[in-house]
Amino acid sequence: MFLKVFYNIINLTSRRTLAMEVSTNKTIKEGPAVISLVAEKVFYNPVQEFNRDLSILVLNVFSKDYKAEKNAQAQKKAQNKSIDSTIEFAEKNEVEFTLLEALSATGLRSIRYAKEVADITKIVANDISMQAVQTMKVNFEQNQVSHMVEVSHDDACMLMYKHKHPSERFSAIDLDPYGCPSIFLDAAVQSVQDGGLLLVTATDMAVLAGNSPETCYSKYGAISLKTKCCHEMALRILLQCIEKHANRYSRYIVPLLSISADFYIRIFVKIYTGAIHCKKTTSKLAMVYQCVGCDNMTLQPLGGFKSNPTEKNPNQMKGFLPTGPVVGEHCVNCNQKHHLGGPIWTAPIHEPVFVSRVLAELSSERHCLGTRDRIEGVLSMVREELHDVPLYYSMDRLVGRVHLETMPMLLMRSAILNAGYKVSYSHASKMSIKTTAPAQFIWDIVRTWERTHPVKPARLEADPVARHILSRAVASPVELSCRADANPESRRCGALRFQYNPAPHWGPGARAILNIGEEKMSKALRNQNKNLKKKSQKRQHSEGENEVRKKITLEQQLTNDNGCN
Structure with a gap:
């Protein structure tokens, strides 16, 4: 009898919940x-x-x-x-x-x-x-x-x-x-x-x-x-x-x-x-060598095209296979090995x-x-991007890898422009540095910044990769002076370039469910404090069981009393 009453209570609750969900109309x-x-x-x-x-x-x-x-x-x-x-x-x-x-x-x-x-x-x-x-x-x-x-x-x-x-x-x-x-x-x-x-x-x-x-x-x-x-x-x-x-x-x-x-x-x-x-596809694809130490990315094209003029067609092009690998066994910047990824699209x-x-x-x-506003800001950044430069560096990764104080972004961009290279942001990251400058020059800028903002010796002793990067001599002169054109137009005009979280608990949502309203919570929201919720549910169940037992005991007492009468 106890189990029967208990299951009736559970089934009634479930039916009410189901009815509430089915009647939902947003x-x-x-x-x-x-x-x-x-x-x-x-x-x-x-x-x-x-x-x-x-x-x-x-x-x-x-x-x-x-x-x-x-x-x-x-x-x-x-x-x-x-x-x-x-x-x-x-x-x-x-x-x-x-x-x-x-x-x-x-x-x-x-x-x-x-x-x-x-x-x-x-x-x-x-x-x-x-x-x-x-x-x-x-x-x-x-x-x-x-x-x-x-x-x-x-x-x-x-x-x-x-x-x-x-x-x-x-x-x-x-x-x-x-x-x-x-x-x-x-x-x-x-x-x-x-x-x-x-x-x-x-x-x-x-x-x-x-x-x-x-x-x-x-x-x-x-x-x-x-x-x-x-x-x-x-x-x-x-x-x-x-x-x-x-x-x-x-x-x-x-x-x-x-x-x-x-x-x-x-x-x-x-x-x-x-x-x-x-046939030109191989010239648009490349494998990617990623240094495990400094995170530098080097591209190995799968193919290429070169001029092959003839009398009938002076503009004729001919495909060829490039030689490789383009990197040595160890990275030239930090003396670490590489991971291999790709292929990726390298054309614009x-x-x-x-x-x-x-x-x-x-x-x-x-x-x-x-x-x-967001579309205007994102497309403004896209238009400013260097379209013929695949991938980008990240400022927080560059300075963080050698434990340096964060370098102002405009100062980094100015140093690249002062050396005659091109630079832009990527719409994909607010800390991005997309540039035609070689990796060695980027690390020269970091080493020059370190001269006036030195790293604590204890950190270098514990990190041989950072010590190796900063110990190398600066190969190219670096001019750390700000210039006006280092600040892109999209940033000067205050465009909404990078969006904050558009909504609490936002994300891709769950597959094929109604993903709006508090009664249809996202997975992230449902999982918050889930252990506490489980404990609370167990406590409620135990309290419900106690109430059912009390009712059963009361019914038995009433039955016994009636029998005695």
């Missing part, structure tokens, strides 16, 4: 879109509003370029036939811009694309979850975009494979999965039109940032390294992964914009077809002209974006 407003989360297990993450806002701007700029490019190609073909066909094409034909959101969840992104991207003709919103599909249908009707958005209930890869024929390909495909996107890339690179756009998000930053290099290799085909420039390396690992998938089908990528933000990376690349361009990860046009689109009055 309404969310983002930009001009208003959505309702009518299903229990549909994913939504408010922190990625920056991702969605940026994607809207990029698509507005890209769609104009795409239509202009397709019109130019069609008119050129028509001109080769006759002038009349050119006029007929201009009057009767219009280039369609179709977009696939392969993993739609609530449909919020598709709604915003339909309302805020001017040149979109049709959107296909797909999800494998029936709950998500039902939620999307309600939201599309509510936002009056059903005439533009087609709902699809299918596996994302299978849907893209069905559209790999050139006549059925999408103008743009948006992949925003939970975690790693690599399982969708093979289908995606085949399903994008020639000159189309592929938008890819990856949230498994622990894998890409070096915490699990063997997992990174199995997912992305590259070894990640644990280094201060891991966020840019994550971008370059994903780019090489997309290029690898594209090359299998005689296609190649042209990066337009690559962003590291919050807990994810976001990449925008154009896909083209051309077997001859695929942004197109400066395109970035400038996205910034111009941001100033348009028709866009009402919640993260406008």
